[in-house]
Amino acid sequence: MAKKTKHAKLPRLGMLYLDHVLRFFDKSNFRGWPDKIETVVYHWKNDKDRFVKEVRRKKIDILIGNIPATAYETFREIARELPHVQFIPSMDTQFSNKSKENVTRFAWKYDIPIPKTYIYYDKQKAEKFIDKTEFPKIIKKSYGPSNYGGYFVHKVDSAQEAHNLLAQKKYHPAYFQDFVPMSADVRVMLIGHKPVCAFWRRPPEGEWLTNTSQGGSMDYMDVPKELLDLAVQVSKNANAEYWACDIAVGEDGKYRILECATAFAAFPYIRDWIGQYLMWKFSDGRFPLPHIPLYNWEELGKMDASVLRTLRYITFGRYTPSYDGAYFLDKKSKQTEEGEIYLHELDALYPILCTEDRTSEEWPSEVWNFQDNYGRTIRKVHAKSNPRPLEAIASDETAQSEEVEETILLSEENLERLLTSVDGIGKKKSAKILKKFDTLALVHALETEPERLSEAFSWLKSKMLKKLMKQWDAFKETL
Numbered sequence: 001m002a003k004k005t006k007h008a009k010l011p012r013l014g015m016l017y018l019d020h021v022l023r024f025f026d027k028s029n030f031r032g033w034p035d036k037i038e039t040v041v042y043h044w045k046n047d048k049d050r051f052v053k054e055v056r057r058k059k060i061d062i063l064i065g066n067i068p069a070t071a072y073e074t075f076r077e078i079a080r081e082l083p084h085v086q087f088i089p090s091m092d093t094q095f096s097n098k099s100k101e102n103v104t105r106f107a108w109k110y111d112i113p114i115p116k117t118y119i120y121y122d123k124q125k126a127e128k129f130i131d132k133t134e135f136p137k138i139i140k141k142s143y144g145p146s147n148y149g150g151y152f153v154h155k156v157d158s159a160q161e162a163h164n165l166l167a168q169k170k171y172h173p174a175y176f177q178d179f180v181p182m183s184a185d186v187r188v189m190l191i192g193h194k195p196v197c198a199f200w201r202r203p204p205e206g207e208w209l210t211n212t213s214q215g216g217s218m219d220y221m222d223v224p225k226e227l228l229d230l231a232v233q234v235s236k237n238a239n240a241e242y243w244a245c246d247i248a249v250g251e252d253g254k255y256r257i258l259e260c261a262t263a264f265a266a267f268p269y270i271r272d273w274i275g276q277y278l279m280w281k282f283s284d285g286r287f288p289l290p291h292i293p294l295y296n297w298e299e300l301g302k303m304d305a306s307v308l309r310t311l312r313y314i315t316f317g318r319y320t321p322s323y324d325g326a327y328f329l330d331k332k333s334k335q336t337e338e339g340e341i342y343l344h345e346l347d348a349l350y351p352i353l354c355t356e357d358r359t360s361e362e363w364p365s366e367v368w369n370f371q372d373n374y375g376r377t378i379r380k381v382h383a384k385s386n387p388r389p390l391e392a393i394a395s396d397e398t399a400q401s402e403e404v405e406e407t408i409l410l411s412e413e414n415l416e417r418l419l420t421s422v423d424g425i426g427k428k429k430s431a432k433i434l435k436k437f438d439t440l441a442l443v444h445a446l447e448t449e450p451e452r453l454s455e456a457f458s459w460l461k462s463k464m465l466k467k468l469m470k471q472w473d474a475f476k477e478t479l
């Protein structure tokens with residue numbers, strides 16, 4: 001008699017949903033999962049504590065779902081309150097979902113090729129930059145709830161145009177890129193770092209925007225292997241279970257990342273594959289990995305999108321050389337920079353890999369949430385100069401690259417000098433302030449709500465505060 005095999009206990013899964021947000025997964029993507037899958041819905045506005053309690057009460061081990069940009073920071077806090085819950089994708093993997101600025105910082109960290117990018121939190125510095133830089137440039141809105149479709153991407157041909165645009169749009173931060181002449185870009189989707197779908201997006205005649213929502217066209221044929229390799233690298237850098245990259249193919253022949261995220265539009269059969277991949281990961285291999293041959297999209301892409309939208313649970317057999325006509329990858333080959341390679345051989349070079357489970361934070365908000373930490377007018381960051389944590393910046397002034405020269409050093413000493421320059425604030429009082437407000441909080445208070453300082457310290461009279469603000473403005477000038 002067959003013995004009943006004993007399986008390790010499976011983790012308890014929960015679907016993470018948010019009111020008013022399209023759902024990337026539903027339970028049908030996890031077909032075959034034997035246990036109940038919980039659901040937790042975030043209702044926005046002050047819902048954090050209730051949400052945390054519900055996750056605890058339901059004893060969820062793994063919460064699955066994409067966080068929209070506007071909830072990202074809240075969910076970094078929620079994740080800290082739920083240290084035993086694994087978020088999939090992790091908050092670190094979803095860092096790029098929040099803003100274009102974050103995509104850029106991620107790319108800077110991992111040396112991922114992107115159009116040269118300049119980010120300014122200081123309006124005056126942005127204006128100075130406009131006056132000395134070359135055109136055309138691209139100006140983008142970095143962050144916003146309706147951030148897609150190219151509506152917040154502008155090409156400016158002169159300094160005047162750039163000034164006008166920023167005066168009108170008031171984008172914060174001011175986010176510029178060199179304009180990269182390109183013929184097309186490619187959207188690549190990956191699961192476990194393996195490309196599972198890719199297609200070209202070409203702009204309409206005479207246009208430069210490749211977004212298909214603007215009337216461009218798309219096709220699935222002959223995406224270069226080397227472009228896929230870049231997408232794989234980026235997915236690995238993000239430690240992403242599932243991932244999409246938009247890669248520009250420049251007229252100079254170079255590949256550059258334009259966007260990358262865990263949130264993207266995907267056909268249901270692709271979301272089924274992701275569900276199967278996750279079930280494999282969560283069950284230590286008890287559920288099988290799906291086999292998803294490379295370049296499958298060249299064949300599936302021949303079907304009409306209306307059909308692709310209804311297909312579910314697509315499975316492929318593996319290539320067996322002895323079996324006549326095993327499947328389409330058999331005789332086909334691809335031209336690559338290393339020569340011609342058979343598709344089934346190429347496929348073996350792109351295994352589906354398990355992502356790492358990490359416990360430390362790669363992108364803590366105290367350091368990386370520039371939007372809120374620096375609010376309006378403090379930091380200027382040059383291309384390729386990813387700032388380090390403030391402590392590191394204060395103690396280590398060596399440049400990371402030759403372009404780093406203008407990164408601002410905001411040390412505690414700087415702030416002490418600033419505070420003590422105000423009559424009535426001596427070393428003792430300045431130390432008290434810096435004890436209560438660390439450098440980030442102090443800058444934040446000075447920039448957005450200076451009254452908080454008077455509230456916190458009764459001896460900090462309005463005259464003193466006025467003087468402090470004046471000194472702060474002068475100090476910023478020197479940055």
Ligand SMILES: Nc1ncnc2c1ncn2[C@@H]1O[C@H](COP(=O)(O)OP(=O)(O)O)[C@@H](O)[C@H]1O
Nearest residue numbers: 115138147148149150177178179180209210211
């Ligand atoms: N630096 C750039 N140079 C030239 N074209 C660009 C550049 N950045 C973006 N584009 C074009 O604008 C489109 C939209 O930009 P993207 O950064 O993807 O913003 P979104 O899709 O969020 O509107 C891209 O698909 C590409 O066609």
Ligand SMILES: [Mg+2]
Nearest residue numbers: 149211246259
């Ligand atoms: Mg885009």
